[in-house]
Amino acid sequence: MKKVSFAEFGGPEVLRLTDAEExxxxxxxxxxxxRAAGVNPVDWRLREGQVLGAHPLELPAGVGLDAAGVVDEIGxxxxxxxxxxxxxxxxxxTYAELAVLxxxxxxxxxLTFGEAAGYPSVVETALRVLREVGVRPGQTLLVSGASGGVGSAVLQIARERGIRVIGTAGAANQEYVRGLGALATTYDEGWTARVRRLGAVDAALDLAGSGVLPELVDLTGDPERVVSIADTDAAKFGVRFSGTAGSVPDALAEAADLIARGRLHIPVEESYTLAEAARAHRDSQAGHARGRRVILI
Incomplete structure (x- = not known):
């Protein structure tokens, strides 16, 4: 079968499409x-050799955590x-023609296979960080990096739970964030003042790793009310870093229920072939996503 893998840590150029054993x-x-594999930031973080705790790698290593496809073997x-x-x-x-789930x-x-592949670890992460940050119905949650896959899920799940959300995103994604039920502002100069004008913040999530943890701590007044999935220096600021925990059937079942009830929709921004995995990683690292990127097979 064909599979994307890498034999050394580094940039997107280390990815190779190779023949592999099934x-x-x-x-x-x-x-x-x-039929489709989700492209997640954790994929390129692991490719770079970042230590995220839950996914130790031995080289050469494959790439990808999420997939949608047709069952052809049962354990x-x-x-x-x-x-x-x-x-x-x-x-x-999961960046391969065959993968084990x-x-x-x-x-x-x-859902198409491409759409379905965009949900698993994104929804698991969204559910996990909402639980960890301890935000409750009626409170206000600030989400930094609100327009990406995890942000899209957080905004919609929080809305479903009666949580007020303020989301920061690029200028081009302001209407997208508002369309998901959040108040929106850009993350350029003066963003903290704009957030304060939108209301007091009870808890905050850092989904982009853009160096805003001191500001999030200041806005919430307590580092224990902030969780990051993207800044591995979080502990320096007293903030919890929530790495990769792995999906669970309960999270997938909740995702399926929300989708079926029309309460959760994450669009596919762009799709790629297996041979374009390096480009998918470059685009993912560049940020500014609106929804998900997927590899179609």
Whole structure:
């Protein structure tokens, strides 16, 4: 099969499309013929050799956590899924023609494979950081980097829970953020003053890693009310860094329910081929996303 991998840490140029042995589903796993793989910031952070805690790598390594595809192999002990089922979920080395998933759920009706691949770890991350930051209905949450995949999910899930959200994003994405139910402002000079004019902030999430943790701590008044998924120096500011925890079936089930009820939609901004994985990473690292990037296979 074809698979994207890298033999050394570095920039996007280390990614190679190679021939590889087929993986096989172990106990509690399924294998899918991948139709689409999600492109996540954690993918290029791991490729660079960043230490994120939950995903130690041995080189050469594959790339990708999220996928949507067709089940073609079922591991021992797995129930409730059949060959040929369309599923979305999280596993390892998903930038490939075949991949093994450790968590999955039936693909929500009405979604393309490309759309479905954009949800798994994004929704798991959104649910996790909302829990960790401890924001409650009626309170105000500030989201830095609100227009990307995780931000898009956070804004919609928070709205569903009765949480008021202020989102910072680039000038081109202001209407997008407002369309997801949040108050919006840009992150250029004077952004903290603009946030204050929008209201007091009870908790904050750093989803972009753009060096704003001191400001988020100041706006909330307490570093324990701030969580970052993108700044590995978070501990220097007393802020919790929430790395990669891995998807769980409950998160996928909640995602499917929200999608089915029309309460969660994350658009695909751009799609790529396997051979264009390096370009997908360059675009992801550049930021300014509106929704998700996916690889179609």
């Amino acid at each position: 993986p096989h589903a172990g106990p509690g796993q399924v294998r899918v013929a991948v 021992a002990g797995v129930r409730g899924v059949a060959l040929g089922d369309h599923v979305f979920g999280e596993g390892t080395d 450790s968590a999955w759920a039936p693909m929500p009706e009405g």
